[in-house]
Amino acid sequence: xxxxGVPAEACVGQVVLPGDVLLLPAHPDExxxxxxxxxxxxxxxxxxxxxxxRRSGAGLLVTKCGLLRHRQAGGGAAAGGAFWVDSQQKRYVxxxxxxxxxxxxxxxxxVFKVDVGxxxxxxxxxxxxxxxxxxxRPNVQVGDLIYGQFLVANKDMEPEMVCIDSSGxxxxxxxxxxxxxxxxxxxxxxxxxxxxKCEIIQELSQLYPFELVLGMNGRIWVKAKTVQQTxxxxxxxxxxxxxxxxxxxxxxxxxxxx
Amino acid sequence: MATAxxxxxxxxxxxxxxxxxxxEQGLLSRPDGxxxxxxxxxxxxxxxxxxxxxxxxxxxxxxxxxxxxxxPKVGLPAVTPRLGRGGGAQREQLIRRxxxxxxxxxxxxxxxxxxxxxxxxxxxxLLSCCLNAACLGLLDAGLPLASLFCGVTxxxxxxxxxxxxxxxxxxxxxxxxxxxAIDSADGKVLAATAKGSCSAEELQQCLAxxxxxxxxxxxxxxxxxxxxxxxx
Numbered sequence: 251x252x253x254x255g256v257p258a259e260a261c262v263g264q265v266v267l268p269g270d271v272l273l274l275p276a277h278p279d280e281x282x283x284x285x286x287x288x289x290x291x292x293x294x295x296x297x298x299x300x301x302x303x304r305r306s307g308a309g310l311l312v313t314k315c316g317l318l319r320h321r322q323a324g325g326g327a328a329a330g331g332a333f334w335v336d337s338q339q340k341r342y343v344x345x346x347x348x349x350x351x352x353x354x355x356x357x358x359x360x361v362f363k364v365d366v367g368x369x370x371x372x373x374x375x376x377x378x379x380x381x382x383x384x385x386x387r388p389n390v391q392v393g394d395l396i397y398g399q400f401l402v403a404n405k406d407m408e409p410e411m412v413c414i415d416s417s418g419x420x421x422x423x424x425x426x427x428x429x430x431x432x433x434x435x436x437x438x439x440x441x442x443x444x445x446x447k448c449e450i451i452q453e454l455s456q457l458y459p460f461e462l463v464l465g466m467n468g469r470i471w472v473k474a475k476t477v478q479q480t481x482x483x484x485x486x487x488x489x490x491x492x493x494x495x496x497x498x499x500x501x502x503x504x505x506x507x508x
Numbered sequence: 509m510a511t512a513x514x515x516x517x518x519x520x521x522x523x524x525x526x527x528x529x530x531x532e533q534g535l536l537s538r539p540d541g542x543x544x545x546x547x548x549x550x551x552x553x554x555x556x557x558x559x560x561x562x563x564x565x566x567x568x569x570x571x572x573x574x575x576x577x578x579x580p581k582v583g584l585p586a587v588t589p590r591l592g593r594g595g596g597a598q599r600e601q602l603i604r605r606x607x608x609x610x611x612x613x614x615x616x617x618x619x620x621x622x623x624x625x626x627x628x629x630x631x632x633x634l635l636s637c638c639l640n641a642a643c644l645g646l647l648d649a650g651l652p653l654a655s656l657f658c659g660v661t662x663x664x665x666x667x668x669x670x671x672x673x674x675x676x677x678x679x680x681x682x683x684x685x686x687x688x689a690i691d692s693a694d695g696k697v698l699a700a701t702a703k704g705s706c707s708a709e710e711l712q713q714c715l716a717x718x719x720x721x722x723x724x725x726x727x728x729x730x731x732x733x734x735x736x737x738x739x740x
């Protein structure tokens with residue numbers, strides 16, 4: 251109740267709770283009634299309402315607990331940009347375009363069923379692999395790990411994954427190899443690791459070479475030269491969610507000393 | 509772990525204060541969200557699963573199916589008289605409807621949300637403690653909510669004085685025990701339940717006291733979540 255109707259700018263970087271109302275700066279030349287907020291069709295200079303926020307009357311209604319974030323629009327308009335709530339959660343909800351790691355659970359005719367950690371299994375066509383044709387089927391077995399992206403993901407329909415981009419190239423997607431280690435972390439940590447110039451990844455890469463796949467659904471697959479090295483990476487990644495930069499550097503220094 | 513010492517100024521005489529309360533979020537590793545809420549010596553642990561896969565018959569085409577399970581410390585949920593008449597089923601219903609009122613279930617149709625409330629110790633005001641644990645569990649799981657809610661229990665003593673957040677002994681001595689679920693947006697009542705008899709004026713008094721106490725609880729929610737996110 252105390253934070254009802256606060257200007258959105260004042261809350262950026264602060265914790266917001268469901269029920270809070272964020273007021274937007276007035277922009278008289280825009281008709282609020284006609285403003286349509288589509289993820290793809292938002293024209294430059296208009297406001298985008300990201301995860302955890304909904305439009306309500308004059309402002310934005312917060313629906314998730316977390317830190318309010320803001321990104322200025324490229325056009326430089328005063329009222330433009332995007333607001334969203336950066337929250338810490340464990341359950342994944344499929345979003346179109348997200349890259350995820352899934353586990354094949356069934357082969358049903360033309361499609362594979364893939365568990366991605368959402369409320370429903372995603373479907374993956376056998377033709378959605380690079381170089382796959384009706385005659386040349388990809389070698390995918392039940393239990394395999396798949397790195398792919400969502401082509402269809404909305405609340406009313408079964409999500410659909412593909413392992414090719416729009417030009418038909420794999421671009422890193424497909425079945426993940428035999429060895430390696432898969433584990434789960436919170437969705438907030440994944441977003442942190444996938445941020446450009448993530449310090450954690452940069453510091454780890456100086457330790458020794460390893461392969462790393464990050465799925466937006468909270469799954470991480472790691473493979474290093476030996477099992478021991480793989481597990482060290484896993485332990486660091488699992489622990490770094492609650493470590494400060496200082497603590498992490500100390501832990502890594504201890505490892506590189508060995 | 510966050511704690512709050514409470515010193516609510518009593519409008520209608522003495523005894524108008526809440527017992528010290530505290531909470532802890534994300535303490536269980538398996539559920540998608542978890543929270544423990546402790547009010548005095550009463551404590552409840554909430555585990556939240558969802559939005560997850562739904563079993564055939566429970567599936568709703570337009571919204572998430574919410575299920576609430578209230579588990580007593582010992583014995584079976586359905587036959588535990590401590591949980592009220594008809595076992596815990598009535599309380600489960602009340603908590604479910606309260607959660608449904610704030611949960612934006614339309615954003616996750618054809619999914620299941622399961623809330624498990626485990627009573628750890630019950631020394632009075634159990635239902636309000638369950639409601640508070642449920643709200644913090646929903647927040648921890650990151651489910652979309654229209655607003656927050658909290659539970660406040662009031663007891664009317666035989667001498668007509670009002671007591672907030674009573675202990676089990678005070679509940680037994682009381683003429684009437686009322687529990688309200690209050691919404692954070694406008695301080696409106698989402699659910700109310702009463703045991704015993706009271707006049708309409710007394711009901712209004714209890715409601716006003718509960719709404720004042722709710723403001724304190726919402727401040728506490730905000731502080732404990734700030735603390736949680738400051739570590740992140």
